[in-house]
Amino acid sequence: MSCSLIQKYNVAGPRYTSYPTVPYWDEASFSVQQWKQSLKRSFDESNTTEGISLYIHLPFCESLCTFCGCHKKVTKRHEVEQPYIQAVLKEWELYCQLLGDTPQIKEIHLGGGTPTFFSVEHLQQLIQGILAKASIAEGHEFSFEGHPNNTTKAHLQALYELGFRRVSYGVQDYNENVQKAIHRIQPFEHVANVTKWAKEMGYQSISHDLVFGLPFQSLEDVLKTIDLTNSLLPDRLAFYSYAHVPWIKGNGQRGFKDYDVPKDDLKRTLYEEGKKKLLAHGYHEIGMDHFALEHDGMYQSFKTGSLHRNFMGYTSSKTQVMIGLGVSSISDSWYSFAQNEKVLEDYYARLENNEIPVFKGHVLDAEDLKIRKHILNLMCTFETSWSEQAMDFPERAEVIQQLVEMQQDGLLQIEKDRIVIAEQGKPFVRNICMAFDLRLKRRKPETQIFSMTV
CATH class of the missing domain: 3.80.30.20 (tm_1862 like domain)
Incomplete structure (x- = not known):
């Protein structure tokens, strides 16, 4: 490489x-x-x-x-x-x-x-x-x-x-x-x-x-x-x-x-x-x-x-x-995420009060659900498609534009209604997914919160 x-x-x-x-x-x-x-x-x-x-x-x-x-x-x-x-x-x-x-x-x-x-x-x-x-x-x-x-x-x-x-x-x-x-x-x-x-x-x-x-x-x-x-x-x-x-x-x-x-x-x-x-x-x-x-x-x-x-x-x-x-565990209903208390004593206290010990979470909106499917596809099959209307989204053209340079670098192929990651692009799958990550693009972190991709 x-x-x-x-x-x-x-x-x-x-x-x-x-x-x-x-x-x-x-x-x-x-x-x-x-x-x-x-x-x-x-x-x-x-x-x-x-x-x-x-x-x-x-x-x-x-x-x-x-x-x-x-x-x-x-x-x-x-x-x-x-x-x-x-x-x-x-x-x-x-x-x-x-x-x-x-x-x-x-x-x-x-x-x-x-x-x-x-x-x-x-x-x-x-x-x-x-x-x-x-x-x-x-x-x-x-x-x-x-x-x-x-x-x-x-x-x-x-x-x-x-x-x-x-x-x-x-x-x-x-x-x-x-x-x-x-x-x-x-x-x-x-x-x-x-x-x-x-x-x-x-x-x-x-x-x-x-x-x-x-x-x-x-x-x-x-x-x-x-x-x-x-x-x-x-x-x-x-x-x-x-x-x-x-x-x-x-x-x-x-x-x-x-x-x-x-x-x-x-x-x-x-x-x-x-x-x-x-x-x-x-x-x-x-x-x-x-x-x-x-x-x-x-x-x-x-x-x-x-x-x-x-x-x-x-x-x-x-x-x-x-x-x-268990303490700190994350649950997924597909429509929402929920994380348990991270501190053991807090986890025990919530259960003693007969409460499910969730302390934070996220409810996915319609856009989240579409983007989630695209990222899952890329992570699991190395390709994704918007041939079905249900998988299309307004920012798609911007996402594709961002991926053009990756195509020029030989990491992926942009086709009419899908993207296929090339063999050379597999180590960069996280980078490709980031192009679809609308929430990350709208609010880029001011400090480093993730590990390096490569």
Whole structure:
């Protein structure tokens, strides 16, 4: 890839797990009552046909990983587990009362934090409590994030028996100096063990998360990490760019200096050369920053055009309703977004008052819904169209004009009623989506609030 293109398009921009992005939510006109109404509407429209998704945020970690941008609470006190499980089940009960009919659960994802911080017994209590008030949809997919250092055979077996068939392990990088800098020490043997156990038990999709652009990381480190990963043959991979946002995450990303972090041409080389090696190992590029083997469900959904993207990232199947349970979780009814209290004590207090613990959100207007579809199309299929009147919008000509230069640079092709992203343009998909982001263009941030796009 041309260095000049990297320099030209490497700007701060959203990752587009939603549209509008969280900094552009209209919080002033949002109310919890609006959220409840939109959720009930969406649930009634879609529960019997496609089911719902649940994202459950388990925020506790025993130590702080300095590369992490997630909402977490660092503690070694495991007595925090039981009160938290009870609170999440209380929140689920409040939602079930609101929804009325029995939810059909299509997806469950346990994220964090560190879900395997919790004991086997508490995870069983959580999932059994969730499923006691729901039915399981056909073709369901239950997944969780496992920390290679504390995921046990008992964790894997218990969740397998509860219907979980997907697990993702955070690997990041195997170089010891990089691991020390990000405070995430985990030998290859730990990852090998948990991957082997999951395969032996019958997990159908095992994923490893790799990160490029970490402090002190070299090209040799990235390529060695990918070779070691390939020796374990996970079914899918996330190959993420490290988001260096210390102005947001405070001391959590100050375990190293800014100049220790690879930037610009070097950082993009880490991705490009890493991608070449992944493709050589038989992985296929899926959407943005994801790769999968041909038998994996994510590859199959990408090929059939059913790949979806939400606050959990890419997912093999779409549900119109995604309910986020737990502190800081974000829910999506398609028509609106809602985020839970970020402070644990505030989250508990709202539940003690029998309140759904949402503290902010956004109701999508007609324009938002159109733009959201275009950005989802670009993120999931690398193209979008306005051939149907319902997908056209007044600012389309301005958006197309903004994309002309990208076409001249070979990043995309503008056709009569659609845009197709070229192979060379895939690394710049965030930039292309920004051309459609009307809210961002109308109110450009005065300070940097997003990570760099390249």
